[in-house]
Amino acid sequence: MRSLLSLVVFLFAALVSAVSTTGNRLLVILDTPKDKEAYTTFFRDLSERGYDITYETPKSDDLKLFKYGERTYDHLVFLPTKIKGLGPNLTPNAIVDFINAGGNILLTMSATHKVPVTLVSVLDQLDVTIPAERNGKVVDHFTYDAVSAAETHDTLVLDAPRNVRPGLKDYFEIPGAFISVPHAIGHTLGSGPLLTPLLRAPPTAYSYNPKEQGDTVEPDELFAAGKQLALVSVFQARNSARVTVVGAAEMLQDKAFDTKVTRQGGKAIFPANKEFITNLAGWTFQELGVLRVNKIEHHLKGDNETNPELYRIKNDVTYSISVSEYAWNDWQPFHLPEGDHLQLEFSMLSPFHRISLKPIHVGEDETVYGTDFVLPDQHGIFNFMVNYKRPFLTNVEEKRTVSVRHMAHDEYPRSYVINGAWPGLTGISATIVGFLSFCIVWMYSQPVKSAAGAKKTQ
Template identity: 50%
Template sequence: MRLFSSLCLLLLALLSVVSGRSAVGDRVLVILEDESQKGLYSKFWADLEDRDFKLSFESPRNEQLSLFRHGQLAYEHLILTPPKSKGYGPTLTPKILLDYVNAGGNVLLGLSSESGTPSAVSSLLLEFDISLSPDKHSIVVDHFNYDKVSAAEKHDVLLVERPGQLRPDVVNFFGGEGTLAVPRAVGQTLGPAIPLIAPILKAPMTAYAYNPGEEAQSVEEPFATGSQLNIVSAMQARNSARFTVLGSLEMLQDKWFGATVQLPGGKTSKTVNQEFVKQLTEWTFQEVGVLKVFSVQHYQITTASEPSQNTTQIWEYNPEMYRIKNDVKFSIEIGQYDRTHYVPFVVPDTDALQLEFTMLSPFHRLPLTPSTTTDNSTIYSTTFTTPDQHGIFAFKVNYKRPFLTPIEERHQVTVRHFAHDEWPRSWAITGAWPWVGGLWSVIVGFLLFVLLWLYSEPPKEEIERRRALSVSTS
């Protein structure tokens, strides 16, 4: 009976894992200070629940709130709405939120210019090299790309096209057609020193950030302008945890999902905020863009010496030692998580997956090409010859691209010299034939000389002359 109950519990656990859309878990904690604002985002909550996420709403004032339970994450995902006080309280300090990210938790941070940005939030973002305006109520405006219906005077509802591809070698998880309505956004700037951060949605070229509380008619020194301003930014840590900064939390409200907006030229269109927000949360909660290495193999290959044998012979898999000038094959199996399951990972045509065979510096840097495809993965492989250098080497695959979980595989091996019985014989080396021939010619010549000396008798006249000379002298 106990065995049957254990099997049932195991089956239920497996079913719960399969039913979840995220690669890491389905528990979401929503920090919402004002409970009355929950109804403004009903479509957003419903979309998350339709994707099998389990939402828990808590107030930052709850002293019993904790992101960890028994040393593990209590929630895999966290949604932070703008606080009305100076911060999120003692249970959600910047230190605790950093520990949460370091433990692998995903965070969606929403900002709003109406409620202001507390200094605790600004200091948290500075840890990721994401900067906000020193004015807590700074807002992004654009006098050329705004909604004439809802922002005819303040021009603070931006109309932005959906983001394009960041770089030719980067997968675009947020693209598409349509117009986004971005009401009362808080702009961010990204530092150039950290490659872990990337912009998702940038402000138009004619936008700028300023404090509406200032009475000046013109802004002389704005915080940032044009494409320097980011409306949505992302940070992906080395442990694959994802932190997304949404400059306008109002984008998630029901009234902006499919709303009718009007450009200054008079053209009207429907907003695609709902589709964009779905793409944004899919990436933040690790439903897409998650890479997994299923296996890594390397082995020595040799060509058969006899025609009756196989053309290629494989030695043991993943050995710890190779010899110089060995032919080696390396392969890595990679899958990409796509909402419910893993699919084969395909490297973009403008990008390359590479293998480095390195000691202190790479001796080989080779492209890995797809050799086999399974239902859930793609096997990339390459073949090369170990260098004529002994020492400690490593197979290294370092693939890091924005919006994809990083791949960093390193397998150490030893490369040795030839053993004494592995060197080719002298007669097998054509370049040694003159030296071998010279050696044997000396030996044969010496033997012929000895034979000639031993068996050649001097003339009889010479013998008699020497004998008579010896008698006369005596």
């Protein structure tokens, strides 16, 4: 009976386990507990997916991101607050340390609230810039919702993201759908390779602060306009921790999921906010785009001994790596996007070989990539290195170190099998044959005898 009960408990725990690969502890920072009522659908969806959600205000004394040097939460969600600073437990350094420790952050803003200076400092370190007043809203007089923003024009109705980064996997594409973006704070991005804009403002949009700017915005007062403004952006650190910046927290609210929007001259339709936010949160909390290396093997071609530590120059070597991709609580075979390559580097200080790996086996939850190649004519300490880093995918950096020795004295090939030695061998052979022929002729040739009885002459 006890074993049966243990089995039931185990199965229940497996069912409610979070789909995130980094954990299920989620901390939500908000002004008051009542604020979460506007996001009921969003948080209910996270709870059903197995997240253990804790709601705290910045003033809470029990709020700590670390305990005994370990993260107390796996994910953070920042909702708009009216507080200028987030207190001693949520300093910029503490939040950056949380990212460095592998934590993921979903940071939302709203033009109805000024962004706390703590989050402004964090965004600066990520090379994300917001208006100096910390609450300028994005306005567009052409792509606004004709019902809810008929006068203010600050609720944008935009096409869903499509082909965000050509040649890469796209987890956010929703063909033919629209996204409602109410009261957004636009931000600009630096040129860092770790930042990717998902949703940009249309060309006719601009950042506007009605409290500090008049009806006419002067060019020198303009923070940014058009495609310079990003509304939703993502950042993936080198340790694969993820930060998502959402310029409009209202995109996550129930009314954004349930209220129809209307473009000028168009029909009223439901926006695809729920699907977009689900994918966005899933990617941020590492439910999507997570790569795992299952196994790495290298060995002499045709040999059964795997992963030896010593090779010889010019050996024929086989290398293989097994990779899986995590998507919504399921490990799947990882398939490269069209035109992309998973490459192996065989390097000492610099690569001697850089080879594209080919899929050699596809299983239920893995794809095995491999190749055969000949080791260089150079002895020393070498690395089998796979360094695969792409936006939207966790980084793969796998290195195996081996020694490559030179040939032993009895391993060099005989001279007669080396084409370059044939002229020398021919000369030596000709010399030997000529010398022996001369010796034979000399030894077996008799001198000419003089005539018998010839008279002496004076």
